[in-house]
Amino acid sequence: MLEKDVWPIGVFTSIDAGLGVRLEVASELKIPTIQLHAPMREGRSPALAEKFIQSLDELGIKLTCVFGGFEGESYEDIPTVERTVGLVPAETRASRLQEMREISDFARLLGCNVIGLHLGVVPHDRHCKDYQEIVNVTRQLCDHAATNEQALHLETGQETAEALRNFIVDTQRSNLFINFDPANMILYGMGNPIEALDVIGEYVRSVHCKDGLWSDQPGVTWGREVPLGEGDVGIEAYLNKLKEIGYRGPLTIEREIPQDPVRQKAEIQHAADLIHSLSAKIWR
Numbered sequence: 118m119l120e121k122d123v124w125p126i127g128v129f130t131s132i133d134a135g136l137g138v139r140l141e142v143a144s145e146l147k148i149p150t151i152q153l154h155a156p157m158r159e160g161r162s163p164a165l166a167e168k169f170i171q172s173l174d175e176l177g178i179k180l181t182c183v184f185g186g187f188e189g190e191s192y193e194d195i196p197t198v199e200r201t202v203g204l205v206p207a208e209t210r211a212s213r214l215q216e217m218r219e220i221s222d223f224a225r226l227l228g229c230n231v232i233g234l235h236l237g238v239v240p241h242d243r244h245c246k247d248y249q250e251i252v253n254v255t256r257q258l259c260d261h262a263a264t265n266e267q268a269l270h271l272e273t274g275q276e277t278a279e280a281l282r283n284f285i286v287d288t289q290r291s292n293l294f295i296n297f298d299p300a301n302m303i304l305y306g307m308g309n310p311i312e313a314l315d316v317i318g319e320y321v322r323s324v325h326c327k328d329g330l331w332s333d334q335p336g337v338t339w340g341r342e343v344p345l346g347e348g349d350v351g352i353e354a355y356l357n358k359l360k361e362i363g364y365r366g367p368l369t370i371e372r373e374i375p376q377d378p379v380r381q382k383a384e385i386q387h388a389a390d391l392i393h394s395l396s397a398k399i400w401r
Contacts, residue, residue, distance in 0.1 A: 119400035124359075125150050126389050127181060127369035129325070132156045132169065136186065136373055138381065140169075144176045146386055150367040152182040152233070152323070155220045166226035181367050182231040182270060182296065182323055183224035185217045194339065195305065198275065203237025204254050207247075214254055218261045225265040231323065232262055233270035233296045239284055252287050259290035268292045270323050274301030278313035285320055295320045298371070299350045300327035300342060306335025310350055311358050318362035325371045326392060328352065345370065345388035353395050360399055368392055 127150035129137035136154040143151050155161065173180060189209065191197045204210055204217070221232050236255065240248045255269075262269045269292060273281060285293055295317055299310035314321065328348030332340040346352050356368075370388045374381045 119396050123365045123400070124356075124392075124396055125179075125367050126392060127151055127367040128385055128389075129154065129184075129369060129371040129373070132160060132165070136375070137371070138375075138378075138385065140172055140176065140178065142382055142385070143178060146382070146389060148370075148385075148389060149177065150179045150181050150369070152184060152369050153180055153227075153229075154184050154186060155223060157188075158216070158219065161219060161223040163226055166223060170227060180227055180229050181369070182233050183220060183227065183229050184272075185220045185232065185234040187213050187216060195337065199238040202275070203235045204258070205237030205239060205251055207250075210250075210254055214258060217258050221258075221262050221265050221267060224267060230265075230267050231270055232267055233272060233323070235274065236271050238275045239280065241280065243283060243287060252284070255284075255288050255293070256290055259288065259293050263290075263292050268294055268322065270294050270296040272296040272301065272325075273298050273310075273313070273317075274305050274307065277307050278302075278316035282317050282320070285317075293320075294322040296323040296325065297321045298325040298327055299355050300325070300329035300348065303329040303331055303349050304340040304342060306332060306337070306340065311354050314358045314362055318358075318364075321359075321362065321364055323366060324359065324364065324368060326352070326355075326368050326388060327371045344372070344384045346391050352391065353399075356392070356395050356399055368396075 126148050128143050128148045130151045131137040131154040191201045224232050259269050302310040328343050328345045328350045330341045330348050332338045370385050372384050
């Protein structure tokens with residue numbers, strides 16, 4: 118039987134609804150946990166943090182991770198991701214590291230002990246200068262997070278499971294873990310997500326529940342995100358594998374279609390119902 122604190126449903130949210138749904142939607146759908154996309158710098162004030170904590174308390178919702186994102190990032194296509202996303206682009210690396218430090222400090226104000234981000238497309242050559250520089254900047258961010266008693270979760274997607282495992286080993290920080298998104302493995306063409314969990318499962322500390330279809334040119338062009346249960350992830354197999362590797366944390370639904378909030382809310386409700394049904398089956 119599924120225990121009360123095992124696999125609580127979650128949803129990806131934002132304060133300004135730029136990425137993810139508003140907190141009120143999570144409450145209306147009776148979803149007990151959230152991940153939060155960090156607001157812009159002007160919104161990361163102690164006053165806003167206090168107000169947000171009060172809202173969480175009133176609604177009975179638990180915050181499990183604060184995600185960073187940066188101005189200038191674009192997911193238009195895979196080459197654009199390589200140029201613009203995360204801490205990898207050299208021209209923005211220093212300023213984005215500083216912003217992630219500030220997001221870590223904001224997460225501490227919120228009482229949250231996990232921060233996360235898309236690191237970006239890390240070079241494949243573990244011995245090249247760029248790779249070593251990205252290892253170094255990740256160490257710096259991990260060390261700052263540690264001063265706030267936080268872990269850093271890297272979201273899967275832009276690398277194979279083997280490459281991500283190697284990167285974590287090379288970084289040599291005990292507070293560096295993974296936010297596992299199975300759909301991203303498919304959308305980026307980076308491997309079978311179920312098999313990936315056999316490689317990196319020991320590092321998985323948070324997960325997304327999202328679905329997608331393979332591109333006809335994996336790794337070259339995007340796959341396509343679809344409602345949970347309608348793609349190539351294999352959600353029941355995914356949940357069974359999470360149980361097998363010992364993952365017991367939140368199952369956070371991510372469905373970023375803010376341009377269609379009615380459909381977004383309906384598909385999140387569908388995803389939550391599907392997860393509840395499959396969880397009951399898997400744990401009976």
